[in-house]
Each structure stands twice: as C-alpha cells, then as structure tokens.
Amino acid sequence: xxxxxxxxxxxxxxxxxxxxxxxxxxxxxxxxxxxxxxxxxxxxxxxxxxxxxxxxxxxxxxxxxxxxxxxxxxxxxxxxxxxxxxxxxxxxxxxxxxxxxxxxxxxxxxxxxxxxxxxxxxxxxxxxxxxxxxxxxxxxxxxxxxxxxxxxxxxxxxxxxxxxxxxxxxxxxxxxxxxxxxxxxxxxxxxxxxxxxxxxxxxxxxxxxxxxxxxxxxxxxxxxxxxxxxxxxxxxxxxxxxxxxxxxxxxxxxxxxxxxxxxxxxxxxxxxxxxxxxxxxxxxxxxxxxxxxxxxxxxxxxxxxxxxxxxxxxxxxxxxxxxxxxxxxxxxxxxxxxxxxxxxxxxxxxxxxxxxxxxxxxxxxxxxxxxxxxxxxxxx
Numbered sequence: 001x002x003x004x005x006x007x008x009x010x011x012x013x014x015x016x017x018x019x020x021x022x023x024x025x026x027x028x029x030x031x032x033x034x035x036x037x038x039x040x041x042x043x044x045x046x047x048x049x050x051x052x053x054x055x056x057x058x059x060x061x062x063x064x065x066x067x068x069x070x071x072x073x074x075x076x077x078x079x080x081x082x083x084x085x086x087x088x089x090x091x092x093x094x095x096x097x098x099x100x101x102x103x104x105x106x107x108x109x110x111x112x113x114x115x116x117x118x119x120x121x122x123x124x125x126x127x128x129x130x131x132x133x134x135x136x137x138x139x140x141x142x143x144x145x146x147x148x149x150x151x152x153x154x155x156x157x158x159x160x161x162x163x164x165x166x167x168x169x170x171x172x173x174x175x176x177x178x179x180x181x182x183x184x185x186x187x188x189x190x191x192x193x194x195x196x197x198x199x200x201x202x203x204x205x206x207x208x209x210x211x212x213x214x215x216x217x218x219x220x221x222x223x224x225x226x227x228x229x230x231x232x233x234x235x236x237x238x239x240x241x242x243x244x245x246x247x248x249x250x251x252x253x254x255x256x257x258x259x260x261x262x263x264x265x266x267x268x269x270x271x272x273x274x275x276x277x278x279x280x281x282x283x284x285x286x287x288x289x290x291x292x293x294x295x296x297x298x299x300x301x302x303x304x305x306x307x308x309x310x311x312x313x314x315x316x317x318x319x320x321x322x323x324x325x326x327x328x329x330x331x332x333x334x335x336x337x338x339x340x341x342x343x344x345x346x347x348x349x350x351x352x353x354x355x356x357x358x359x360x361x362x363x364x365x366x367x368x369x370x371x372x373x374x375x376x377x378x379x380x
Contacts, residue, residue: 009136030073051084063130067122104148180300198329206280214239254278257355259287267323268311270302274358296347
C-alpha cells in the first residue's frame with residue numbers, strides 16, 4: 001500500500017472559535033476511550049462565553065494528563081448541532097478533506113502506537129502535558145483517499161457490530177432485572193430466613209499478584225477492585241501479566257459468564273465477566289453457584305441496590321470498608337428452590353445469550369485491536 005509521509009501539522013489547522021454569544025451551554029469532556037461525554041466539571045458561575053465551540057467534523061483533545069494516563073483523550077465531533085469544550089482543550093480541523101478522511105484520522109488516533117508517541121513527547125510536569133507544537137510534529141503515513149475510505153469501511157463493520165451487540169446485551173440485562181423483581185421482590189439479604197447463603201454459592205478469592213511482575217502489555221489482564229463497576233468490568237486501564245503457570249490458570253483465570261464482586265472500598269460492586277484472558281486479583285472474589293440453575297438468580301440478586309446496601313452494612317472498617325466472604329456466607333435468606341428453578345427456566349436462555357454475545361464482542365474487540373496495530377505496517 002503506497003503512502004505519503006507527512007506531519008499532523010501538514011494536514012490539520014487549529015480552530016479557536018469561542019462561544020461568545022453563549023449559543024449553547026452543553027459542555028463536553030473526552031473519555032479515556034476517546035469519545036465525547038458530558039463534562040463532570042462544576043461550571044456553576046463559569047463564564048461559558050470563553051469556552052471553545054465544537055462543530056461537526058472538528059477534533060478536540062485534552063493534553064493535560066497525557067503523561068499520567070499514557071493516553072491522549074482525543075475525539076471527533078460527529079453531530080450536526082453544536083457543543084462546547086474547556087478553553088484548555090486544543091481544537092482543530094482537517095485542511096483538505098480530499099486528501100484526508102476524518103474518520104481515517106480518528107482511527108489513526110485510536111492506535112496504541114499513537115498514544116505511546118504522545119506519552120513519549122509529554123513535558124516533565126506532574127500531569128505531563130503535550131504541547132500543540134509537539135502534537136503537530138507527529139508523523140503520519142497517509143495512503144490514498146480511496147484506501148483510507150476502504151480502511152474506514154472495514155473498521156466500521158467491526159465497530160458497528162460490537163456496538164450492536166453491546167446494546168442487545170444492555171437490553172437483555174434490563175430484562176433479567178425486571179424478571180427478577182417481578183419474581184422475587186422484595187427478597188433480599190436483610191430479610192429473616194432459615195437458610196444460609198452458603199447453600200447457594202461459594203467464593204473464590206483472588207491471587208496476590210506481585211506488582212514487580214506487571215507489564216504494560218501482555219496476554220493476561222489483572223482485574224483489581226478498581227476495574228469492577230456496577231454491572232461491568234472496565235479493562236481500559238489495567239496491568240498485564242505473562243508469567244502464568246498452570247496453578248494460576250486453573251484457579252484464577254476468569255471465564256466469560258463468571259460473576260465477580262468487589263470486597264474492599266466500594267464493596268458489593270458485582271459484574272459479569274464478558275471477555276477472555278482476565279486474571280482475578282486479591283480483594284476481588286468470584287461468586288461460584290453450587291448449582292448451575294442458581295447462576296441467573298445469584299447474579300440478579302447481587303445486582304440489586306438493596307443487596308449492595310446490605311453488603312455495605314455488614315462490612316468492617318472506617319477509612320476503607322472490607323467485606324468478609326466468610327461472614328457473608330453465614331447470612332440467612334429466605335428462598336424456595338422451586339421458585340429459583342422456575343426463574344432459571346425463564347432467564348437461563350437470556351443469560352446464555354448475554355454470555356454468547358459477550359464472547360463474540362471479545363473476539364471482535366481482539367480483531368479491532370489487531371486491525372489498529374497492523375494499520376501502521378499496512379501503510380508503511
């Protein structure tokens with residue numbers, strides 16, 4: 001594939017249009033996943049007329065934390081309306097759209113190699129900022145506009161399929177929750193019962209991996225309490241591990257469909273594992289149903305807000321809460337096996353679909369990463 005070597009400064013131009021007439025009050029930030037999102041900054045009393053105006057096809061990036069996060073938060077604004085970003089953001093447009101496809105450029109910015117270059121070029125400040133001049137000096141290999149558009153098409157096919165499957169899984173999760181509330185509400189741990197939770201499940205504790213063995217990249221991702229959210233596991237920022245023996249694989253390798261729960265800090269966060277090659281770290285536990293029929297029931301039970309509040313209530317600690325799996329297993333709960341089996345009969349196919357779609361998402365995400373990694377080689 002033929003390509004032309006240029007710098008970003010050759011193909012982009014800075015834009016500094018301000019929200020002078022306060023045309024909009026919608027302030028956006030940029031996520032670590034390189035997407036625009038509602039700003040979390042407190043803007044009460046802020047003069048929004050000084051904020052920079054986003055229009056369709058404009059790029060923006062926040063250079064302030066590149067050295068710390070080892071990733072440049074940059075995004076392409078695709079909407080037809082307008083929004084604003086902080087005056088501290090850099091904003092730019094493509095000079096010649098007959099030469100550079102905006103979606104191709106955004107794909108280029110998604111590459112891990114691009115983030116590594118940005119990190120390498122940051123200054124020595126605590127946050128590690130990237131200057132506009134240094135950003136413009138970054139080299140880029142540009143294939144023909146036709147080849148760019150073909151790359152965009154192929155990448156979009158994978159990305160669109162991933163997003164579709166994620167949306168389907170979100171809807172299926174909502175269906176699970178609705179079915180649980182309809183079948184068992186107000187069932188919860190805080191109700192008096194005559195059976196212990198230990199009759200339903202057990203816990204596998206995580207392994208104390210040594211931080212000395214952590215890698216920036218590798219085959220296996222270490223899942224810590226910081227990665228476990230309410231209903232999801234965020235693997236966008238993890239440490240990697242390669243030196244894995246059979247004992248670790250047999251005991252701490254998570255499978256798609258496993259249930260994990262946080263035991264320290266914000267305790268009780270419960271999620272379903274939806275990708276492969278994840279290793280269970282200490283203070284995160286795997287919830288193991290004693291009967292496969294209990295799987296969907298246990299997952300839905302731990303995802304209830306009332307359950308999370310109960311877990312926080314029995315946790316110990318002042319500066320930081322710690323949840324004891326041993327104490328939790330002693331909890332009394334009222335349930336009838338027949339009700340769980342009836343619930344499982346209705347929801348097992350739903351949970352199976354979530355797991356199967358998650359496996360496909362995991363495979364497609366791997367393809368997407370390989371696609372990005374190989375992009376430099378293809379245009380070189």
